[in-house]
């Protein structure tokens with residue numbers, strides 16, 4: 001059993017069913033006949049990947065090389081996950097009756113390519129702060145209204 005809890009997942013499974021145009025309502029019979037389908041509550045949904053995502057919760061853009069400019073229309077796939085260890089899984093309280101425990105100052109960063117290759121690293125608190133600061137600096141230095 002994993003001790004990690006997912007805090008962030010950027011992947012192809014994060015679309016907002018009921019909002020994203022890739023998902024269309026279906027009857028239970030239609031869903032079962034199609035094979036792959038989603039269920040939310042008592043509603044069934046069929047996914048059509050040929051329809052453009054309208055919810056904005058897409059997978060990352062597939063990396064095509066260091067000489068290729070990416071664009072929003074490029075193929076998507078793979079995933080980025082950030083996971084952390086809950087306090088109740090701190091080694092000092094793990095396996096006890098308490099849900100309280102000290103903070104675990106490590107996080108797991110995993111990146112999955114579309115072809116299945118992956119890399120998983122554990123970052124300490126200082127490295128996580130460096131990553132946060134770099135991402136914040138990058139975001140603050142860009143104009144979100146400019147193309148590319």
Ligand SMILES: [Zn+2]
Nearest residue numbers: 015020053055
């Ligand atoms: Zn979507």
